[in-house]
Amino acid sequence: MTVTIEHYLVLSAILFIIGAYGVIVRKNLIIVLMSLELMLNASNLAFVAFSNVLGDLTGHIFVIMSITVAAAEVAVGLAFVVTIYTHHETLNIDVLRMLKG
Amino acid sequence: MDSIEALRSTLLIGPELALILTGLIVMVIDALIKGKAKTELFWIALLGLAVSFVLNLERFHQVSSAFAGALSLDEFAAYFNIIFIVGAFLAIVLSKDYIAKMDLRANEYYALLLFSTSGMMILSSAKEFMSLFLGFEIMSISVYILSGFNRRSTRSSEAGIKYLVLGGFASAILLYGIALIYGASGTIFLDEIAKRFDINNPLYLAGTALILVAFIFKIGAFPLHQWVPDIYEGAPMAVTGFMSVGVKAAAFAILLRVLFEGFSQLETSWTQVLWIVSVFTMTIGNLAALTQISIKRMLAYSSIAHAGYILVGVVAAYGEKKLGLSSVLYYLFSYTFMNLGAFGVLTYLSMKGRECETLDDISGLWVKKPLTAVALGIFMLSLAGVPPTIGFFAKYRVFLSGVRAEFYWLVVIGILNSVLSAYYYLRVLVYAYMREEKVEFPSFKPISAVALTILTIGTIILGIFPFYSWDLALKAVDSFLLALQAR
């Protein structure tokens, strides 16, 4: 049984879903940010898999860009985490609900 | 792409470069000059935007494409760029006194606003998913930071992180959608994708759906609109104004370009989806706005409702391409004036430690500050769509295109919603004109007053005499449609 691209796509879809699940369910801000990374990583896997099949390097470039974006997003996100923690002494995403109504 | 082509392209993206360079200059000058009051930065930022505006006008005479087709510097993009630059310009003028009052850092504020605008401009002309994604992220990340800009305010930081998490979720969905489209078509260029589009391939359907979801999030439309009120409420008032006009216009620009240039084969399907989205967006936005006590939150829900009205134009483009699309462009242009104006008045009335937010904060405005009250009145009437303000003409054109394209029910729902919305806009005026004064108002500030005057005059005059704004919208859409037919 050989490994086909389909396997990689299924794997990337599974990783993407686990990441989305983490973003929706978890309440710890740091873990939510990590789950976002997981989603971006899943997209990267899909890009590289498609790149292999197409024999085209565009997917590889896109992965480099998406890693940069992920780094920027994480840096800003963690800076926010630090300020939130100094304000509230907790990373519970539920404290953000106080914005509501 | 050889070096000559690279050089030629670099010269062509003058407007974008002007903004990025101005942002860098603002940062450098701040580091070099010692001292507290740095009014130079304000003027440099405005100068950069003015240069960018002038360079951008050149694009109405000469359409070109740069970086091997990655950017299409057409009139369509140029029209949106005008919206972004005017929005950013007025937002900066309005923010100057606000920054001083709230004791925020001016240089980073101006630089981020300029970078964010440059991201929007890249976004509006991107014809390829990689530049699109990066423009999207430059715009979004700058705006996340701006929403959390006031570190002393807990609510501001919370709005920032909340926006970042939800926006990051949308970006991840967008990226996965792009990956699927890339895998199916083997290219990331929109026109090539359109040529190779195959409805029977499930990857295309999934990719289109995921990308559409990400854009609907950015527009702030149903069912992904819940973030809008929270983030608009938490962000600093001056930022909220910029965000509500700039990000929304950029999201619509890219929505139109991707849907019409890339996924035109699925036009029937996504028109149906957007029909439903439009109805729910305006109805839910208006119903929620009715019960708000906070004006800031009310304006957030009203911005959701306006996204619904604009979507009527997008849906109408199914039957009436030219009229529908140009009404969308014109609506976004006029929305820049009236909504920035409404937030501008609130920014103007905010004081240190207390933003002007609730209805009580503006009661008695007419007695103490009659001119500001008149301006607020004009913006509210314009948002409600009362003639002869610009808001009426924008709504009229959107609904007219809906009627021409025979989406009668959608237009009927839109008009009913418009009527409903008059209630909460007029309630603001009742408080401003008929109630007793409850709080102190800040003293007169010339620079903010100038910005508010420009916005007020624009809101009245541009409606009756649209000058070039409507003609340019038609022209921009013409070139957009010509490019679509040419391939």
Add this chain to the structure above:
Amino acid sequence: METIIFYVFAATSVIGSLVLVSHKNPVASALSLVLTLFSTAVLFILLLAHFIALIQVLVYAGAIMVLFLFTVMFLNLRDESLRFDAVKVPVKLGILSLLLLISGYFIFIGFKKIPPLNTMVISHPEPFGTVEGVGEVLFSDYLLPFELTSVLIVVAILGVVVIAKRRFD
């Protein structure tokens, strides 16, 4: 051989990501994210993306993870401050199954319908995926996105300074 490598590392990455989203302690989650990213890097090599695999390990598993761990250590989280994340199993299972249902179509039916994607390419001509090949495309065809990333990074630096700096002036 390749089949075995694929299954081993695919399983590792899925296990790592499951630990990430279910573990209470952020440090454990960060380490399991490293595991996932590292196994993905191995899969990248199987897919002939050598340069990307390198970047993945250096930047993602290296730099970004250090950032996460640094923040966790910096905040000095105590056990009691993590209690709020108690597990509500039915809710989580509900959301997970919903997500699986939505995507199940594509995983089990959709991907099978894609005509040209049935086999994986074992070898490409030499510059594919190497530093040379990727660099050439990056600095010619995708020059603009490359330049845009610099703006993005300036924005991020600016943002971090604005948000996290403790005392100004």
